[in-house]
């Protein structure tokens with residue numbers, strides 16, 4: 141059961157929680173935590189820790205800007 145479709149095409153930008161990937165999240169994201177899910181599609185991100193912080197990369201949307 142992993143189907144989360146709201147039937148609202150074109151309104152996916154930044155609608156997913158970057159911490160849990162849910163579209164109906166009330167805000168569990170902590171400021172210090174790196175994003176784990178793409179805000180655009182809710183897909184799990186590939187997070188790479190760098191000396192300056194981290195890089196989060198979505199398979200579909202590419203690298204996301206930190207912050």
Ligand SMILES: [Zn+2]
Nearest residue numbers: 157160165168
């Ligand atoms: Zn969340």
Ligand SMILES: [Zn+2]
Nearest residue numbers: 178181198201
């Ligand atoms: Zn994405």
